[in-house]
Amino acid sequence: MNNKLYLIISRVFNIDISLINNNSSPKTIDTWDSMNMYVLINEVETEFGIKFSLDEILEIQNVQNIENLLVKHGCENK
Template sequence: MSRRLYGLIARVMDIDISIINDNSSPETIPSWDSFNSYVLLDELETEFKTEFSIDEVVETKNVSDIKNHLKHHGIVLDD
């Protein structure tokens, strides 16, 4: 688990970090709606000092996808 990433997601979605895993998605987290998706994107770009392409945003379906995109941008997570 990446505490930094999961903590950010938990804060944006207003949920407990313990329920987040790599398969977490809008289908499994009720508060992960279109608005919070934009908030999450902004928070991710700010926290990790990167910018995601439109394709990356559209392709992102779950936490695992976010991790892969961060890795692609050279960001090493603590897991």
């Protein structure tokens, strides 16, 4: 179910996909710093063809938040 998002996260944070779950956050992923976070948002937006609002971006604390946003924007995460 989470393939596409996890693939992007794995690429941007340069970690193995098996280490990612919906609770993953800057606390569990070392490379999740503010710069990489912006890169992640940017690449999620390009690949899903959506744009998050500034509010939505500021809400993101973990992978679950991003997935919720994708559902909210009507994206199919496959």
